Amino acid sequence: MSLIRRLRGGYRPLVGAIHRPSHLLAYRPAQWSTDAKEHPTVITTGYVTGSPCWLDLGSPDTEASAAFYGAVFGWTFRPAGPDAGGYGVLHKDGRTVGAIGPLTEEGASGAWTVYFRTADADATARATELGGGRVRAGAFDVMEAGRTACLTDPFGAEFAVWQPAALQGLEAVTEEGTLTWAELFSPDPATAAAFYGDLFGWRREEVTLLGMAYSILSTAEGDQGAAAFGGIAPLQVEGQKPRWLPYFEVADPDAVARDTEENGGSVLVPPVDAPGVGRLGALADPFGAPFAVVHSPAAGD
Known part of the structure; x- marks a missing residue:
């Protein structure tokens, strides 16, 4: 609570x-x-614009990370399928609480990324650049779940945005x-x-x-x-x-x-x-x- x-x-x-x-x-x-x-x-x-709505972990070893968080928090890991590039969803008591995926950026280290809800991922990416930030990955569709962009603020803190479609966000x-x-x-x-x-x-x-x-x-x-x-x-x-x-x-x-x-x-x-x-x-x-x-x-x- x-x-x-x-x-x-x-x-x-x-x-x-x-x-x-x-x-x-x-x-x-x-x-x-x-x-x-x-x-x-x-x-x-009850997600609205700007709400933290998703959370995922970039890991050099997704299986080992899933085992660690399973032991610590009791989470279970479910791979998202052969087209998901090793990405999978974390559950607790049957509800989604986060996700884990492999590191995809050169020089990246293990880290959690917080996603904030947006009505327009493309517009938020453009606004990030105009505000002095950086677009690490431009807006793209995640199958039918929604649209996302990976961003960095002007001081180097990484975050992402989520424009929902079928997936609204974390369930718990x-x-x-x-x-x-x-x-x-x-x-x-x-x-x-x-x-x-x-x-x-x-x-x-x-x-x-x-x-x-x-x-x-x-x-x-x-x-x-x-x-x-x-x-x-x-x-x-x-x-x-x-x-x-x-x-x-x-x-x-x-x-x-x-x-x-x-x-x-x-x-x-x-x-x-x-x-x-x-x-x-x-x-x-x-x-x-x-x-x-x-x-x-x-x-x-």
């Missing part, structure tokens, strides 16, 4: 820092109410073992926020946490608190790569961290308690793809 559903007394972002977990804090803007009925979820499957989010938050690390958060705002119409709320600026991102539609799905944080150590980091909801971050190490992954930041947010940590799979996990507090905690 979601953070906002369970939090009382004020909206609190899930703020993660791979290198500085001391920045995992909560805040309470007075103008936002978070009554459980008003703000039922963080990421939802903000539940145990599924995507619950998406966080961008950028060397210039304000400019990055403006770039993505131009692409998707995202709204943002600027806050300060221990002297660190943090932007809470919401889609253009609906109540701003209810439409929140992620955030932007500054890079925090020299050499850190701009990237989108997915967060997965889990029942026990410590157990997931142990399972990660036992199955060949690594713990980047051991799980820590963040008041008002929950317990969370940053991990990496055996091929170096980083991801984060969080256990949100129950209502009344």
Whole structure:
């Protein structure tokens, strides 16, 4: 279940820092109410323009990656068929929670890619270039599922867009073992926020946490608190790569961290308690793809 559903007394972002977990804090803007009925979820499957709607992993060994995430999250992997180029879909309890495919770009390393919904993948690709970003793969059809484009923002963070047809997006989010938050690390958060705002119409709320600026991102539609799905944080150590980091909801971050190490992954930041947010940590799979996990507090905690 979601953070906002369970939090009382004020909206609190899930703020993660791979290198500085001391920045995992909560805040309470007075103008936002978070009554459980008003703000039922963080990421939802009611996809609108700009929503995170798909997630896939590029891996040098899809079978090994599928085995790792199966051991850690209980996901099952189903190849998409002989025409899919090794791409396959991840399921939990019979519902789609992501996908895995082979690396296709020269010099690429294992990484998760977050896809944002768009009404026109071609137009979003053009707008990316006009905004100073780069088109890594121009818009193309994915059989009858939809249309996609692989993009990079002006600072090097990779993302993709999804124009749905038969496939709307992930079937399960903000539940145990599924995507619950998406966080961008950028060397210039304000400019990055403006770039993505131009692409998707995202709204943002600027806050300060221990002297660190943090932007809470919401889609253009609906109540701003209810439409929140992620955030932007500054890079925090020299050499850190701009990237989108997915967060997965889990029942026990410590157990997931142990399972990660036992199955060949690594713990980047051991799980820590963040008041008002929950317990969370940053991990990496055996091929170096980083991801984060969080256990949100129950209502009344």
